[in-house]
Each structure stands twice: as structure tokens, then as C-alpha cells.
Amino acid sequence: MLQRQNGSIKRLAQTPLSDQIYQNLKWSLTIGEYVPGSELSIRSLAKKMGTSAMPVREALTRLASERLLISATNRSYKVASLEPKRVADQFFVRARLEGIATSLAVPNMTTRQIDQLEELASMMVKDIEKDDNESYIVRNYNFHFSIYEAAGNDELFWTIERLWAQTGPFLAHVVREQDMPQDWQILHTDIAKAIRARDADYAAQLMEKDISWSTHTFQDMDT
Amino acid sequence: MLQRQNGSIKRLAQTPLSDQIYQNLKWSLTIGEYVPGSELSIRSLAKKMGTSAMPVREALTRLASERLLISATNRSYKVASLEPKRVADQFFVRARLEGIATSLAVPNMTTRQIDQLEELASMMVKDIEKDDNESYIVRNYNFHFSIYEAAGNDELFWTIERLWAQTGPFLAHVVREQDMPQDWQILHTDIAKAIRARDADYAAQLMEKDISWSTHTFQDMDT
DNA sequence: GCACACATACTGTGATCACAGTTGTGAGTA
DNA sequence: TACTCACAACTGTGATCACAGTATGTGTGC
The missing domain is CATH 1.10.10.10 (Winged helix-like DNA-binding domain superfamily/Winged helix DNA-binding domain)
Structure with missing residues (x-):
């Protein structure tokens, strides 16, 4: 800062x-x-x-x-404007990389860290209820990146971070328009549960799902 | 240029x-x-x-x-010096991304393009026989990136290209030292064959193998 | 002969200026 | 009213200079 x-x-x-x-x-x-x-x-x-x-x-x-x-x-x-193909491409790469990072992270995370994930997930639900989009966006960032950090691969971390900065302007737009699907919030809690259960594949699968709904959202959008 | x-x-x-x-x-x-x-x-x-x-x-x-x-x-x-962990991380991300790009490319490639792949693969074998490392490196680049281009995802393409520039100094070192495993050359031909057979999973698997032998190579290296 | 200090030749960083190309606006004309 | 032309206010780009660090190498004192 x-x-x-x-x-x-x-x-x-x-x-x-x-x-x-x-x-x-x-x-x-x-x-x-x-x-x-x-x-x-x-x-x-x-x-x-x-x-x-x-x-x-x-x-x-x-x-x-x-x-x-x-x-x-x-x-x-x-700042790039919303070209559906381009944004869909970005979210596709994100989904894959963040899935990979999640499965790497699963065996590495401590129970303390997983507790924090669940706490973040429940706070995010409250942020939505309170219409506090800014707080939601930051917590969402912290939720995801505490997982990716645990993956222990710097290059992977940095690449994902770059993709977030790339897709940030589009994602924030959706969040602020409240266009998020109903079941999106449950995903974060489920991801934390899957990590606690040390089920790497399932956690990765949920993470991919969490990202890739955006793929379809932006793919069908007009410029 | x-x-x-x-x-x-x-x-x-x-x-x-x-x-x-x-x-x-x-x-x-x-x-x-x-x-x-x-x-x-x-x-x-x-x-x-x-x-x-x-x-x-x-x-x-x-x-x-x-x-x-x-x-x-x-x-x-x-230019970064060879820190095993860092380089292994880079090749790990490369293997995954290039596998993904390959499976995306399989349905898109024309028979003419696949012909060119096989030709490149056989030329590369000759380059090795002639000890023409520079030519080998460029052909290797062209082989891989004609596949990744066919994947049709700009962001994916660019990300992989960046990783190649990152790992270039290390890979070239291995090539020039002739430290490549014997069966490495066959891989390129096999990849072309798998693409011709439209077997996306197998092609991706071979591609990952092509990249990830480097992961182990550098992981075990001392600085 | 060895160690310490000082001078010198680098390093990236920030500021400022000159330039050329683009954009947008407003006046003048048909 | 609509169109055009010119001018003014931008845009990024390249060059140059000043500065403050750091590494290096050389000379001097012990």
C-alpha cells in the first residue's frame, strides 16, 4: 500500500x-x-x-x-472491456489452475487453517446479507488464496494471482449486480469440509465448479 | 526481430x-x-x-x-539461477497447462497440421544426430506451440509462452549437455500419433510426460 | 605481506523535456 | 442544420540528466 x-x-x-x-x-x-x-x-x-x-x-x-x-x-x-470469448478463456484457465492448487493444498493445511476457512465462508454469507460487497470481495480473495498459498508452489500462486487481477474487474461487476447463483455460497463451506476430510479430488472438483460458473456467465454475455 | x-x-x-x-x-x-x-x-x-x-x-x-x-x-x-525447488515448480505448472492445452487442441487440428507435427518430430531426431542443438530447440518450440495455438485459448497460450521463457535458460542447458533421456525423442512422434487418432486424453498424458521428466531432472540437481 | 579505507566506476530510479501522433471540439461555411 | 477543417489539448515514447546507493579495485598504512 x-x-x-x-x-x-x-x-x-x-x-x-x-x-x-x-x-x-x-x-x-x-x-x-x-x-x-x-x-x-x-x-x-x-x-x-x-x-x-x-x-x-x-x-x-x-x-x-x-x-x-x-x-x-x-x-x-x-482496462479490458468485456469480450465474452476472452473472459471465458481466462476463467477456464483459472478453474483448472485453482483446482490443481486446491488438490495440492489439501494434505498441507492445518486444522487451524481450515477453521479459518470455515469462518471466512460464514462471514461471506453475512456480507451478502448485509449487502457489503467490498468486504465480501476481500474475504473471497483471502479464502481462496490461503488455500493456494498452502499449495506451496510459488509459480502456481503467482500465475493465479495474475489471473485474478485480470478477471477482477468482471467478477466485481457481477458481485455488485448481485447476479450470483443461490447455491454459490454453500460451495465455500463445502470446499472447507472437503479439505477437512482430506478429499483432494472432491475439493478440487468443488473449486473448479466455484470458478467455472463464471465461465458460462460471461460466455453468454453480450458486449 | x-x-x-x-x-x-x-x-x-x-x-x-x-x-x-x-x-x-x-x-x-x-x-x-x-x-x-x-x-x-x-x-x-x-x-x-x-x-x-x-x-x-x-x-x-x-x-x-x-x-x-x-x-x-x-x-x-x-537471469534466475538454477534453484531446484523453483524450477521444479515451474515445470510442474508447465506439465499441467500443456497437457490441458493439448487435449483442447486434439479435436481442432487438421490432418495437414498433424502431418507437419510428424515432420517436425522426425527433423528433430535428425537435429540430435547432427548435434545441431540450436535448430532442435527452435523446432521443439514450433512443435509444441503449433499444438497450443490450435487449442484456441489465448490466455492459456500466453501463459505457457511465458513459462517457456522462464524455463528456457534451464532447458537449453540440458539440451546442450545432451542430458536428454533416450526415449524422449519417441515421445514427440507418439504425441502426433495420438492427436491423429483423436485420443485427447492419451495425447495430454504423453505431453505431460514430455514436460515432467524435466521436473525430476531439475529437482535432483544441486545448485 | 596483509588489512583497511578511500576513490572510482558502475547499478537502478526519478524527474524533466522534446516530439509525434491521436482525439475531440468549436468555428466557419454550404 | 449538417458538414468540414483547423486548432488545441491530450496521448505514449525516447532521450538526457541528477542522484543515491553498491561493488570493485587500488593505494596506503601498519
């Missing part, structure tokens, strides 16, 4: 400005703070952050390089 | 210099032109390419952001 002082970003020891801005924007994408299709320009962002254009420029080129932003030549950077 | 004139890079219409340099370096990593652990500095690369530091700097930050290069704070960029 960025540390602000006098309304502008203060340099943290040893962490380059460009890196802070990069992390900041990546997180914003993940939790869906940017609407699909919205534009980000170097200079206006730099002005908002109180830095020169340089570190912002670096952050944006990095994000574009990871396909988290679209960069047309000589045009401003923008 | 970069177009050279008077020993320096000439700007191609519409393609930013930084992008050309980025593509150039990424390909060099993929085919193993850089030894694990070697250092790349902005200014010296810029001098070699005949440009200012700016576009090189952008290319390197992009590569580091995709984890194709390591960037310690305030120290020069470098």
Missing part, C-alpha cells in the same frame, strides 16, 4: 515508487475498483499520486505486459 | 522500440541464449543495441514483472 503524506506519496525505504504504484494498481484491479473499459493515463495518475510521470509509466507498462491492462499503440492504457 | 541499420536499431513503423527489445530478449530467454545467473544491465544493453537507456529499461522492467528476470533492489537485472 502507498503511504500518503501531505496528500502525496512518501517514499518508503528501499521500495521503489514504481513498485508501490504497481502493487497498488494491481490490487485495485483485483478487487474491481476499475470498471471494464476505463482508461488510465500516465500523467493524470501521476498528478493524482503526487509523483512524476516516470514511476507511473513504469507501473502501467508492467501491468500491460502482464495483460492486466490493454495498451493500444500511442493510445492510453485501459 | 530488430531491424538493424548502421549497427543500430532502426525504428519500425508503429512498433515501439521498447517492445522490439522486449520481444527480442524474451525470445533469447526462450531459446536459452542467456546462461542462468547472467546479468543484464540497462546501459550496457542500450549501448549494444544503439538506443538510449529508456526503451531497454522498459523492456527489462517488463521482463522482471513477468518473472522472466530477477530484479534485486538497486542491483542489476539477472
Whole structure:
């Protein structure tokens, strides 16, 4: 996160400005703070952050390089807009990778960690009841990534994290529109149960299901 | 590729210099032109390419952001060195993703494309006999990626391509050392046959096998 | 002969400027 | 009213400079 002082970003020891801005924007994408299709320009962002254009420029080129932003030549950077095929492709890869990560994680998770999963799952149900979408999105992130972290494969973790930032803007849109299927909430609890039962295959299967409903959702959507 | 004139890079219409340099370096990593652990500095690369530091700097930050290069704070960029756990993790993800891509590709490939696969496979055997490692590496790339392209999932394709650039330096090392197992060559022909038989599961299984022998190879290696 | 210190030559990072290309708007005309 | 043309306000891109670290190598003192 960025540390602000006098309304502008203060340099943290040893962490380059460009890196802070990069992390900041990546997180914003993940939790869906940017609407699909919205534009980000170097200079206006730099002005908002109180830095020169340089570190912002670096952050944006990095994000574009990871396909988290679209960069047309000589045009401003923008968040991808909802092209059904593209988004469906992304959720397909997500479903597979997150299923794999889950089955890897099952033997590694402690009962304490599984307790926390179940607690998160029940809190998420309450978030939905209270219409607290922002809290729901963050808890959803924590639920999934505490599993993926337990998988113990850095490259897998990072790849999934990247995909979340890529699909974040679309997923947040669905959550905020309350377009989630009724039985979606039960899935999280079931996943925790399957992990507790040390049933790797079933846990992975549920996880794939959790992700891939989105595949169909976006596949049938018009732009 | 970069177009050279008077020993320096000439700007191609519409393609930013930084992008050309980025593509150039990424390909060099993929085919193993850089030894694990070697250092790349902005200014010296810029001098070699005949440009200012700016576009090189952008290319390197992009590569580091995709984890194709390591960037310690305030120290020069470098190609990752061979840490067994890390490399094994990478090949694990590769095996899974390339298996998935293969099974997706099976129903999509034309007989003409499969013919080309078999031709590539037999040429690769000859490359080994002739000790032409560079040609072998490029043909190996073409063999695999013509399959992955047929899978028809852009995100999957890009993710695999990134992983190849990541593992390129290590794989090339093995190829050049001629450390490949005897039965490895037959695998490529078998994969083509399985695709021709439209046996998606078997093709995927063979593909996973093709990748994952490396997992064990590097896992047992000392740094 | 060895160890410590200082100078030098690097490293990435941030800021600033110049440039060319695109977009959008407003005035002038048919 | 509609269309066109020009100008102004953007856009990213490349080059250059200043700076603060770090590693290296050399010379000096013991």
C-alpha cells in the first residue's frame, strides 16, 4: 500500500515508487475498483499520486505486459472491456489452475487453517446479507488464496494471482449486480469440509465448479 | 526481430522500440541464449543495441514483472539461477497447462497440421544426430506451440509462452549437455500419433510426460 | 605481506523535456 | 442544420540528466 503524506506519496525505504504504484494498481484491479473499459493515463495518475510521470509509466507498462491492462499503440492504457470469448478463456484457465492448487493444498493445511476457512465462508454469507460487497470481495480473495498459498508452489500462486487481477474487474461487476447463483455460497463451506476430510479430488472438483460458473456467465454475455 | 541499420536499431513503423527489445530478449530467454545467473544491465544493453537507456529499461522492467528476470533492489537485472525447488515448480505448472492445452487442441487440428507435427518430430531426431542443438530447440518450440495455438485459448497460450521463457535458460542447458533421456525423442512422434487418432486424453498424458521428466531432472540437481 | 579505507566506476530510479501522433471540439461555411 | 477543417489539448515514447546507493579495485598504512 502507498503511504500518503501531505496528500502525496512518501517514499518508503528501499521500495521503489514504481513498485508501490504497481502493487497498488494491481490490487485495485483485483478487487474491481476499475470498471471494464476505463482508461488510465500516465500523467493524470501521476498528478493524482503526487509523483512524476516516470514511476507511473513504469507501473502501467508492467501491468500491460502482464495483460492486466490493454495498451493500444500511442493510445492510453485501459482496462479490458468485456469480450465474452476472452473472459471465458481466462476463467477456464483459472478453474483448472485453482483446482490443481486446491488438490495440492489439501494434505498441507492445518486444522487451524481450515477453521479459518470455515469462518471466512460464514462471514461471506453475512456480507451478502448485509449487502457489503467490498468486504465480501476481500474475504473471497483471502479464502481462496490461503488455500493456494498452502499449495506451496510459488509459480502456481503467482500465475493465479495474475489471473485474478485480470478477471477482477468482471467478477466485481457481477458481485455488485448481485447476479450470483443461490447455491454459490454453500460451495465455500463445502470446499472447507472437503479439505477437512482430506478429499483432494472432491475439493478440487468443488473449486473448479466455484470458478467455472463464471465461465458460462460471461460466455453468454453480450458486449 | 530488430531491424538493424548502421549497427543500430532502426525504428519500425508503429512498433515501439521498447517492445522490439522486449520481444527480442524474451525470445533469447526462450531459446536459452542467456546462461542462468547472467546479468543484464540497462546501459550496457542500450549501448549494444544503439538506443538510449529508456526503451531497454522498459523492456527489462517488463521482463522482471513477468518473472522472466530477477530484479534485486538497486542491483542489476539477472537471469534466475538454477534453484531446484523453483524450477521444479515451474515445470510442474508447465506439465499441467500443456497437457490441458493439448487435449483442447486434439479435436481442432487438421490432418495437414498433424502431418507437419510428424515432420517436425522426425527433423528433430535428425537435429540430435547432427548435434545441431540450436535448430532442435527452435523446432521443439514450433512443435509444441503449433499444438497450443490450435487449442484456441489465448490466455492459456500466453501463459505457457511465458513459462517457456522462464524455463528456457534451464532447458537449453540440458539440451546442450545432451542430458536428454533416450526415449524422449519417441515421445514427440507418439504425441502426433495420438492427436491423429483423436485420443485427447492419451495425447495430454504423453505431453505431460514430455514436460515432467524435466521436473525430476531439475529437482535432483544441486545448485 | 596483509588489512583497511578511500576513490572510482558502475547499478537502478526519478524527474524533466522534446516530439509525434491521436482525439475531440468549436468555428466557419454550404 | 449538417458538414468540414483547423486548432488545441491530450496521448505514449525516447532521450538526457541528477542522484543515491553498491561493488570493485587500488593505494596506503601498519
